[in-house]
Amino acid sequence: MSFHTHACILSTGDEIITGQLLDTNSRYLAEQLTSLGISIVEFAAVPDDLDALVHTLRRLASRAPLLIMSGGLGPTEGDLTRHALAVATGQGLVTDEAALRHLTAWLAGRGRTMNERQARQALRPSGATCLPNAVGTAPGLHSRIDSPTPGSAGTDVFCLPGPPGELSSMWLASVVPMLRPEPSRVVATRLLHVVGIPEADLVTRLGPLMKRDRVPLIGVTASQGVLTIRLRMAASTGSAQAEQALDADEATLRELLGDHLFGRGQDTLPAVVLSTLRDRHETLATVESCTGGLLGALLTAIPGSSASFAGGLLTYSNDLKTRLAGVDPALIAAHGAVSEHVASAMAAGGLHATGAHHAVAITGIAGPDGGSPAKPVGTVCIAHAWQSKSGTSGPTAPVSVDVRRFRFTGDRDDIRQRAARTGLAMVYFQLFGRPLSEPRLLWQLDAPK
């Protein structure tokens, strides 16, 4: 038997193809296959249409020795996967007696009786085998589509149910044990996360490291102010060698990027900031205007955040900037609510109100309205205040403040997401005790005033 070196993924369903449902199955399968060292050649999705399904099954089978399909196994008239597989493999449909018994028992256990539509789910192409469904009614299918090339091994096709819980359970229980990834062909991957450099500058710094034919292959993805560097190497000579190559590249990247590189793998910026604070026995508070709670929500999405996140103030209206954070109304009148002065006063007021060691304050214009020529939509002032002497707090404790003005791009959501992450980046850089050279952070406009 040949190895499953690469694979295609196929989804079927009108609800996917009309945009009603987001296809999360293909992503799950892609992650799983990638981690097994099986490269993905193509994703496809087609409507619930017999001709389209048969054509696409055959086309994808000619592209890879493994084809994983999801959807179309339910009891409705729109569920055509069984029929399409029968046509594509040139077989008739037969009832699988074991599957029928299982289906009858499953329904009986829920006080229901079999109807004609449900019985369709026990049909299979005569040469296919059924895969048991531990959490639903529809069994999966496994078959082979012969290669048109004589002597070639053909393609293993696995058809899985569309509901994600049924798909993942059947994948792990029935499909993974039947896969034949090439034993020596490990794909080693590593993710490194970077903040505070624009994507184009990062790419320039990396230079020849990003050549498309380089091994390991290095790529960059940007998401809401955080850049992720992906290292990837198909390790045909064994995983130890691949890991060594990735280690060497990671060391080079750390050298090049310094403290801009804040994490690896599943690390996130909120988690890194929270765990650093926890190790230092320090707490963080937030004072949010234009982000309106988004920064707090990002921090508290991390399990265990209560060890270092104290809480904060949502000072959305000017009145609450004064009532809750003690910002002098004269300061707002003189400089506007979106100003370095007000951001600093919000942060200092947040420290005082909460007794935390650090406070991040965000005030800006998220749009779509409210911009002006001097302060266009996307203008955001962020201040980080911290107790200069550890162990002291209260109105007389010495407080340091770093404040910056940014101009973020994108729509309201982008601006808010970037503002929240940039606030975290300011805390991160200060925590690591390195001076903030200019220009240090993405989209920064001016030096502090």
Add this chain to the structure above:
Amino acid sequence: MSFHTHACILSTGDEIITGQLLDTNSRYLAEQLTSLGISIVEFAAVPDDLDALVHTLRRLASRAPLLIMSGGLGPTEGDLTRHALAVATGQGLVTDEAALRHLTAWLAGRGRTMNERQARQALRPSGATCLPNAVGTAPGLHSRIDSPTPGSAGTDVFCLPGPPGELSSMWLASVVPMLRPEPSRVVATRLLHVVGIPEADLVTRLGPLMKRDRVPLIGVTASQGVLTIRLRMAASTGSAQAEQALDADEATLRELLGDHLFGRGQDTLPAVVLSTLRDRHETLATVESCTGGLLGALLTAIPGSSASFAGGLLTYSNDLKTRLAGVDPALIAAHGAVSEHVASAMAAGGLHATGAHHAVAITGIAGPDGGSPAKPVGTVCIAHAWQSKSGTSGPTAPVSVDVRRFRFTGDRDDIRQRAARTGLAMVYFQLFGRPLSEPRLLWQLDAPK
């Protein structure tokens, strides 16, 4: 010119094909195309590989008169869409001077200078036109791929940037005006949003309305505590007839569902609550523990929320429940931070601290740790406090409080999202002045104590 009767959608990106990133663009484009009456024939996604891109562009162009592609327009070497389109159309790459000037100005406005990699983004196939990017650097592309069939009109190809905000803005501004949907081929759809009924109960109430062969077709999707009923009818005989049929169904559904039906179309629960408050000249404040800012973030995601959202308190630690919301520490000691008593005190304290007319307080156990047999993970107490007499505020004003205990299912994120939306639902039902009969809201455990 022929009509754009059907279309294919293509995504490119190693991060999609390896499962690192979920492809939400294809779904957005599919929804948009479907609403214009353009059928989707196929989705495909391929790696950042020139041969695969060229092959797939040509293959999909032969399947439909319209092809929408996303991704691969950034500044890195892995961004190959321009090159692939040039090869697929048999053209050379040239620099688009207008795009280059725009790019230079965009960077200059942010205090940055152009580098060689960024300049790549102004390249286009010689016969293509650039589509302006209002919110980012990479312009889109529009070109035609000729049909191999003589006399056939060929395929319009639109290449859009991968970041969703850039894609949707370019889609609406530049692509939609150039589309030629068939005028008589309308698909009429309607969305109705429901809160406070479990999905299975809703399906039972709808009964025969949900038959798969019914016209209009009615379906239900559940998301984070809100149910959406989708009505859909292909109106080959004209849109007026279809709209009449949808109107009749909507009237039936309103009769069946009463005030559980809170909105239609693009309405969201936060937007409906905010606009109702605005019309009444009332304001809302939030006091969040386990949701940590998520409710505030949901409200302030709505443009114009400042008209009725005042701000709030993130009382994540017990200390801040007392410092910021004035909750008596003895109450926390006696009943626990997750209790009806503490939720009520938080909400009343929030009214007092902010001067708002309404305050919603949320305290619960989002997990994965912190549960107990008496209060398992998912236990959340939510209180809504409001000033009983309009026009009065301050510590002596009469305050009414409604408090409920819930048990939400799912992971940390699910529990927090459902808690935030249930808090909004409590305000929504109270605003509409109807008594809250039991059991009114999803997952509710007990009557108030």
